[in-house]
Amino acid sequence: MARPARARIDLDAIRHNARLAQTLAPDSQLMAIVKGNAYGHGAVPVARALADQVDGFGVACIEEARELRDAGIHNRLLLLEGFFTADELDEIDRLRLDVTVHSDYQCHAIEQANLSEPIAVWLKVNTGMNRLGFAPEDIPGLIQRLDRSRLVSERILITHLAQADNPGASTTKDQLARLEKLMDQCSNLPLSIANSPGVLGWPATHANWIRPGMMLFGANPIADTQPGLKAAMTLESAVIAERRIEPGDTLGYGDHYRANRPMRIGVVALGYADGFPRHAPNGLPVQIDGHDSVLVGRVSMDMLTVDLTDLPDARVGSRVEFWGSNVPIETIALECGTIPYELVSQITARVTRTYSY
Secondary structure, three states, rough: OOOOOEEEEHHHHHHHHHHHHHHOOOOOEEEEOHHHHHHHHOHHHHHHHOOOOOOEEOOOHHHHHHHHHHHHOEEEEOOOOOOHHHHHHHHHHHHHOEEEEEEEHHHHHHHHOOOOOOOEEEEEEEOOOOOOOOOOHHHHHHHHHHHHHOOEEEEEEEEOOOOOOOOOHHHHHHHHHHHHHHHHHOOOOOEEEEOHHHHHHHHHHHHOOEEEOOHHHHHOOOOOOOOOOOOOOOOEEEEEEEEOOOOOOEEEEHHOOOOOOOOOEEEOOOOOHOOOOOOOOOEEEEEOEEEEEEEEEOOOOEEEEEEEEOOOOOOOOOEEEEOOOOOOHHHHHHHHHHHHHHHHHHHOOOOOOEEEO
């Protein structure tokens, strides 16, 4: 029998979440972000499930784009980080990719390129994220420069929101104000602003293209709201052994947990080599055969331990859900001091992914 650690992916939930994004931004085209192996969900099966529903896919790098093209994905593909060296432009040309341009070296490389056809360029505008992109005042000159090269088929402006998941912060309004001044000069160009929290919480950011990522997989990036998303990944495994411990006994590495009552412990086949966070705290909620329980003891490489004491029917083979439709991933992320994006993205290849359609 195979190791029971599983990530069950509900592709219909992903399609539902994409429809929700389209409903929220009906006048926008949808670029589904599937970088990082679709946030750990599997880029190829996710792209195949959405291919007839979205206008394009966003990936981080040419390796991710190549994987989708090799799998028969013909939708528009955008390299969100652009290219890193000029020699990538040959494959960008061959694969017919859109490119983000955020630095002068990329502009220069396009000007010098020998392309079979002009390419679509998404000019990155730094409106306050201060990570990638050109200052807004430099954009008009860059547009003229790229136009002179005659190697650009389409120009789209793109920026990234730094704090859209916090509706109380002024950051998003400040970014939009900086962008508004630029659009007075570039009103004829398509614009892309909204990430997942932008789609959900900031209608003013929807513009011509939305770029939902994590919301497609069912995690809500804005606390204390109920947007109607469906969880796409259920992370689960099974109890592979039982043990009884007495008051004062310790459990696992480093005496991380000490029992204060007689306990029945379940050993579960999941650990940090599977991508489950080693720093997950005692008391982290789990479900065992549909009943609430908690993690106890330190997460090790291949195993962790859960409390079976108050679950008399739990035994070897009992199913343990760590997040999914019954255990919200937002709760687990908060307890672990991280975000859902990290939790799903770090699930390793050792965890078998299964897909329902």
